[in-house]
Amino acid sequence: MMQSLTRRTFLQGSTAALAAGALGGVALDEVAAQIPGQRPDRPEGITVLNPQGRVPMSFIIDDSTCLVNLAHFCIPQFAEVFPDKYLQDWRKLPRGIPDSFVREFGEWCHEHGVKGKYSIVPYPATVGWIDREMPGWSKKELQDSLKLVRDLMVPDWDIHPEMITHTWAINTETGRPYEQRNENFMENWGFSAGKSVDEVANYMAYALKILKNAGLSCEGITTPGGFGNKVLPNLSQATLQACRDVFQAEIPHYFRHLYDKGDRSVAPRVEYAAGLESNDPKCVVSIIGCTGDWFGGWDGLTPGNANQCISADGTGGRLPEVIDRGEPAIMVCHWPGIYFNGEKIGFNILKEIVARLDAKYSKNELIWMKLSEISRYWAAKELTKIELAGDRVKLQAPFSTPNFTIEIAAKSPATGAVKLKHKEQLTELKAVAERSALKSGTSHQSAENLTVCFDLPKGMSELML
Structure with a gap:
């Protein structure tokens, strides 16, 4: 069986992987989850x-929420199940992460486009x-924190739940943790094992509805620790089902995997594509991270550094490689x-990387x-x-996307302007002298290729060369 790195199994050794908590890393053949479809x-x-x-860039932030420092509260719960693995004094960790x-x-x-x-x-x-x-914060503090997320974060960041608690599994009929x-009965470890698509989707939908009640919209899911790693096909299909049911998300996506070294592809995987020429096309996209957590970890124990992502001279590190x-x-x-x-150590590392x-x-x-945005582009791309x-x-596009870019091999340069026709509308693409200057609504002609960039509309359209 091909071995692979699930998210957070970049920690070395089974003991370290378990101690990373929450992380629940299990090496599996993730290809089994990818049923591409049409x-x-x-x-x-x-x-x-x-x-x-x-090249698209993005930054995934896990274990975040409003007000609460998840590490402070989750460590004693992990220790209840694995008392020999979680020995740090969690009381020394901050109870919260301030909105400031x-x-x-x-x-x-x-400001920096991240x-x-x-x-x-x-x-x-x-906790609440x-x-x-x-509990521990006023109602106004919670409302202000949610407003900050909606106003400041949402324009640049997708919001995901990480299931419901990131620790104890919840009985969705009662809203209380199982006894x-x-x-x-921990989300991070074995709770999802053996669950059907409908059971996983029901659990996801419960989490999504809480975010909806809080005024947050979601198109995707992040799995906490090892959630879903023994039912990967069900995880993918459940994401499609739950995100469409609760938020009518056109292109649901999920983050479950990362490969922090090697030459295995980290391109998004478009899964379960169906009905591409119908009025109800479907797919779900698996987003894959390319680094470990080289910023500061989840437990406040080991500060990171920028070099693993990119060296000071820009020639080494995982990011240039990808x-x-x-x-x-x-x-x-x-x-x-x-x-x-x-101490903002991880934040300063991000600044250095950028x-x-x-x-x-x-x-x-x-x-x-x-x-x-990456998921939408890859769905249209494939x-x-x-x-x-x-x-x-x-x-014939089942999904629209901005900045759709295609390269057409041409034996001789095209004459005249390239035009995009959609329904009865005809749009002329502006020629640019350099390929690097491409943006939506432009084209570039070289001796070998014609490259065009435009906002791809859903349905039928055509380029007139």
């Missing part, structure tokens, strides 16, 4: 590129419900480590995107039917 035929000579010909830090972080990221995913655990370690009360205190092969470079961290006991990326790559080489008929390229 794929359209593609003509030779036409290639769908990355958006604007740039959320504001500082969010404003800096917005985008990604920010979890909101709905019932963090059973984000749509009701959070059993063993790993089979970027240079043209795949989305999606970093992974845990919110308690970004704050790292109030500075090194800016020094290494021009602004036309990378594009920061939310996970939902599922749009393309036909070449003389001087026209016909496109």
Whole structure:
């Protein structure tokens, strides 16, 4: 069996993986989860590129929620099940992560264009419900915290639940944790094992509805620790079902896997595609991280450094390795480590990484995107039917996406402007002299290829060359 790194199993050794808590890493053959579904035929000579010909970047933040420092409250619950593994004095960890830090972080990221995913655990370690009360904080503090997430974070970050508590499993009929205190009743470990698609979807929907009650919208799911790693096909299908049912998400996505080394692809996986030429096309996208948590971890024990992501001179580290092969470079961290006991160590590491990326790559080489934006692009990239008929390229797109970029092999330069036709509307694409200058509504002609970038509409359209 091919061995693979699930999220958080970058920690070395089974003991370390268990002690990382929550992390529940189990090496599995994840390919078993990828049932691609339908794929359209593609003509030779036409290639769908990355958006604007740039490499997508994104930043995944796990273990975040409103007000609560999840590490402080989850460690004693993990220790109840694994008393020999969780020996740190969790009382020394901050009880909360203040909204003043959320504001500082969010404003800096917005200023520097950083985008990604920010979890909101709905019932963090059973402390309180984000749509009701959070004991230890006032009702106003909770409402203000949610408003900050909606106003500051949501424009640049997808919001995900990490199931319901990130610790004890909840009986969705009662809303209370199960009485059993063993790993089979912890979300991070064995609770999902043996669960059907409908059972997993019901559990996800419960979490999603809490976020909906709190005024947050979700197109995706993050799994806490080992949740779903023994029922990977069910996890994928349940994400599709739950996100469509609760939020009518057109293209649901989930984050379960990361590969922090090696040459295995970290490109998103478009799964269970169906009904591509119908009025109700479906698919779900598995987002894959490319780094370990090299920022500060989840438990406040080991500070990270920037070098594992990118070296000071920009030549080494995991990010250049992934970027240079043209795949989305999606970093992974845990919110308690970004704050790292109030010292902001992980936050400063992020700042250093972004500075090194800016020094290494021009602004036309990378594009920061939310996970939902990457998922939408990859769904269109893989599922749009393309036909070449003389001087026209016909496109049947089950999903729309901005900045759709295709390269057409041309033996001789095209004459005249390239035009996009959708329904009765005809749009002329502006020619640019350099391929690096591509943006939506433009084209670039070289001696070998014609590259066009445009907002792909849903349904039928065609390029007139």
